[in-house]
Amino acid sequence: xxxxxxxxxxxxxxxxxxxxxxxxxxxxxxxxxxxxxxxxxxxxxxxxxxxxxxxxxxxxxxxxxxxxxxxxxxxxxxxxxxxxxxxxxxxxxxxxxxxxxxxxxxxxxxxxxxxxxxxxxxxxxxxxxxxxxxxxxxxxxxxxxxxxxxxxxxxxxxxxxxxxxxxxxxxxxxxxxxxxxxxxxxxxxxxx
Numbered sequence: 001x002x003x004x005x006x007x008x009x010x011x012x013x014x015x016x017x018x019x020x021x022x023x024x025x026x027x028x029x030x031x032x033x034x035x036x037x038x039x040x041x042x043x044x045x046x047x048x049x050x051x052x053x054x055x056x057x058x059x060x061x062x063x064x065x066x067x068x069x070x071x072x073x074x075x076x077x078x079x080x081x082x083x084x085x086x087x088x089x090x091x092x093x094x095x096x097x098x099x100x101x102x103x104x105x106x107x108x109x110x111x112x113x114x115x116x117x118x119x120x121x122x123x124x125x126x127x128x129x130x131x132x133x134x135x136x137x138x139x140x141x142x143x144x145x146x147x148x149x150x151x152x153x154x155x156x157x158x159x160x161x162x163x164x165x166x167x168x169x170x171x172x173x174x175x176x177x178x179x180x181x182x183x184x185x186x187x188x189x190x191x192x
Contacts, residue, residue, distance in 0.1 A: 082106065084119035085126035086141075092130065099136040106130065107154045109143025112177060113161065114189040123158050127151050142185075157181065164191060 068079040075097040082092050086105040093102040106126045130138065131151050139145045140154075160180050164173040173191030177184075184190070 082126045082129045083122055085122050086113070087117045088119070090126065094133050094135065096133075099134075100139065101130055101133050101135040101137070102139045103130055103141060105141035107138060107140040107150060109140045109146060109150055109153070110184055111142040112181065112184050112186045112190040113157065113192075114186070115161070115192045116189075120158075120162065124155065127155055127158075161191070 070077040070079065075095055078094045078096070080092055080094070082090055084090065090106055091104050092106065095101070106123075107130065131148060136147060137145050138148065138150045140150060161173075161177055164176040164180075170191055174187075175191075177190040178187055181190075
């Protein structure tokens, strides 16, 4: 599928939200001109306080069964679903000419991961798909952008989290991860 966005340029007021753990695929703010998503995973949870004023809306561009290629004028952006990982609706945006991949919540830097809606058995495969893109820069869903080492760090975190959950109860898993990854934000989800 290909969509030409000549009048609707992607910029900070165009939102690509994945669904599942974040339970929202909403344009956040009055200036949003397009919402890109997967219709099959449309979920909105009004109980999530940070998004309580978000206006839920259906995707105006859907990439349900395909890659969506967006012509941005000076480059193309490929939006695709790498398979369920952090959530059922994970989305990745790859700008090949810029050698940049926007990872969404498949990757975070300096944040504990909420596994509440994750398909943990697919997380490593998702990271492998990101690595196969060969980007110089990866933009995580949370934290600072970095090179491929960001994927290595995320893989170490996933493996440590799996080990902590395997050998500990939830409280102990939480404490173990917090001590292994000091300074990581969102401590409340560690060991989830």
